[in-house]
Amino acid sequence: MxxxxxxxxxxxxxxxLREVEERVEEGExxxxxxxxxxxxxxxxxxxxxQHTPQKLFxxxxxxxxxxxxxxxxxxxxxxxxxxxxxxPRKLPITHIMHGLANYAHRxxxxxxxxxxxxxxxxxxxxxxxxxxxxxxxxxxxxYFKDGIVQxxxxxxxxxxxxxxxxxxxRLNPMELFGGHKCKDPGSLHKMxxxxxxxxxxxxxxxx
Amino acid sequence: MAKKQYAFxxxxxxxxxxxxxxxxTSIDVMCDKLDIQLNEIPDWNCCAASIGYAEGGELPRLxxxxxxxxxxxxxxxGQDMVSGCPACWLASREASERLNGHANLxxxxxxxxxxxxxxxxxxxxxxxxxxxxxxxxxxxxxxxPVVKQLQGMKIAGYVGCxxxxxxxxxxxSFENPQYLDKMIEVVGAEAVTKYDQKVTCCGGxxxxxxxxxxxxxxxSIVESAYDHGAEMIVTPCQLCQANVEIYQSEINKxxxxxxxxxxxxxxxxxxxxxxxSAKQAGLDGHIIKPKKLQDIAGK
Numbered sequence: 001m002x003x004x005x006x007x008x009x010x011x012x013x014x015x016x017l018r019e020v021e022e023r024v025e026e027g028e029x030x031x032x033x034x035x036x037x038x039x040x041x042x043x044x045x046x047x048x049x050q051h052t053p054q055k056l057f058x059x060x061x062x063x064x065x066x067x068x069x070x071x072x073x074x075x076x077x078x079x080x081x082x083x084x085x086x087x088p089r090k091l092p093i094t095h096i097m098h099g100l101a102n103y104a105h106r107x108x109x110x111x112x113x114x115x116x117x118x119x120x121x122x123x124x125x126x127x128x129x130x131x132x133x134x135x136x137x138x139x140x141x142x143y144f145k146d147g148i149v150q151x152x153x154x155x156x157x158x159x160x161x162x163x164x165x166x167x168x169x170r171l172n173p174m175e176l177f178g179g180h181k182c183k184d185p186g187s188l189h190k191m192x193x194x195x196x197x198x199x200x201x202x203x204x205x206x207x
Numbered sequence: 208m209a210k211k212q213y214a215f216x217x218x219x220x221x222x223x224x225x226x227x228x229x230x231x232t233s234i235d236v237m238c239d240k241l242d243i244q245l246n247e248i249p250d251w252n253c254c255a256a257s258i259g260y261a262e263g264g265e266l267p268r269l270x271x272x273x274x275x276x277x278x279x280x281x282x283x284x285g286q287d288m289v290s291g292c293p294a295c296w297l298a299s300r301e302a303s304e305r306l307n308g309h310a311n312l313x314x315x316x317x318x319x320x321x322x323x324x325x326x327x328x329x330x331x332x333x334x335x336x337x338x339x340x341x342x343x344x345x346x347x348x349x350x351x352p353v354v355k356q357l358q359g360m361k362i363a364g365y366v367g368c369x370x371x372x373x374x375x376x377x378x379x380s381f382e383n384p385q386y387l388d389k390m391i392e393v394v395g396a397e398a399v400t401k402y403d404q405k406v407t408c409c410g411g412x413x414x415x416x417x418x419x420x421x422x423x424x425x426x427s428i429v430e431s432a433y434d435h436g437a438e439m440i441v442t443p444c445q446l447c448q449a450n451v452e453i454y455q456s457e458i459n460k461x462x463x464x465x466x467x468x469x470x471x472x473x474x475x476x477x478x479x480x481x482x483x484s485a486k487q488a489g490l491d492g493h494i495i496k497p498k499k500l501q502d503i504a505g506k
Contacts, residue, residue: 044408079257080408081372098260115416120261127253133219164494172224195270195319
């Protein structure tokens with residue numbers, strides 16, 4: 001168990017709802033859920049969720065900390081925002097799912113190797129490095145995330161699509177050597193680091 | 208007539224050599240004919256899209272969103288910020304609304320922005336290109352520069368998610384927005400009004416991480432267009448365009464379908480209708496060639 005996780009468990013003891021309210025993005029909304037299930041029925045990947053948002057909200061209130069934070073359900077969110085616009089209680093459900101996933105990720109309780117967790121991490125790293133996402137490096141990093149052999153297999157499988165994108169000028173092989181970026185990535189790194197420092201302090205990730 | 212000026216936020220996918228570069232090509236003719244001047248925000252950065260949540264958390268994500276807003280305020284004062292990409296618009300508008308609504312988050316974000324010598328005042332309004340078209344130009348205004356009717360074309364208007372939710376276009380419903388169909392009619396084509404996958408999710412970023420689940424979504428989107436007699440899909444979203452066009456060959460390979468449904472942007476329809484060439488409309492940027500539209504553009 002990480003230190004940050006141990007400290008959170010000690011601090012909130014059996015009150016997982018309070019932990020979510022204080023530390024998860026938009027978590028203060030969770031108690032407003034009236035268990036109607038419209039979110040579950042509205043999700044395009046609804047049947048892929050072991051625990052739909054409706055269930056997650058009830059599990060949070062029931063103090064099922066470990067089950068919630070180790071669940072891969074939140075990682076099924078495609079960010080379509082259907083649940084948000086349909087929720088009769090106006091809960092920002094998409095943001096709460098993102099918040100729960102981020103919290104589980106930062107406490108290192110999220111499932112290891114969960115593909116969307118990996119893709120999300122690679123995407124953020126790509127944009128944070130230069131200020132702009134490098135689509136080529138991001139795609140390659142994704143193909144090779146499970147090692148070199150699997151990477152070559154993945155890249156081969158997508159070869160014809162990649163080539164077609166190059167031919168239509170929608171993928172530039174030269175992006176591998178540099179590519180688009182902000183003028184001063186160094187100061188951008190400092191800005192992101194400062195924001196992260198404040199957030200870590202507020203959410204107890206610093207230990 | 209004085210041109211309408213906007214602070215323009217193109218976004219990563221619209222850059223040269225990126226997946227949505229032909230979107231950017233196609234808005235030039237369109238904006239020129241509509242007297243719209245887009246002034247690129249200097250040194251803009253990625254919006255982090257929605258998928259940035261996992262590593263980016265709340266404040267770092269808000270900070271990178273606020274950096275673009277602050278740059279627009281500083282360099283292009285008084286101009287609304289406009290983005291053609293729904294993800295860029297969503298992230299910018301979300302940052303703007305959340306920061307303006309929470310003084311503590313605004314103070315913390317500005318503490319981070321100090322590192323790059325910027326300060327976000329909260330005054331700039333982030334808007335989607337579609338909002339500019341509907342609210343500032345209007346459907347009658349969109350009709351004026353039309354020199355070529357796309358008559359005889361039957362098109363499915365695929366709005367997708369993030370142009371439509373959570374903010375959407377004022378006055379439109381989330382379940383069945385009408386503006387894209389109206390734009391199709393502006394250029395003289397027939398809109399498939401019964402297209403039932405209009406606001407279905409294409410899988411978004413999960414097209415990468417959960418290909419099977421996403422391709423199931425994409426299959427429905429394409430199949431329904433065929434079922435309703437459409438010969439082309441049109442969308443306002445770069446990720447929708449890429450996902451729905453690119454993965455058709457994968458679905459064909461795995462599931463034995465024979466999909467070859469062109470997927471273009473609304474800006475390309477307007478560019479062709481306004482007399483732009485196939486190249487000016489970015490029609491050379493498609494894996495599945497929009498043959499009929501290319502023919503009309505070449506006439």
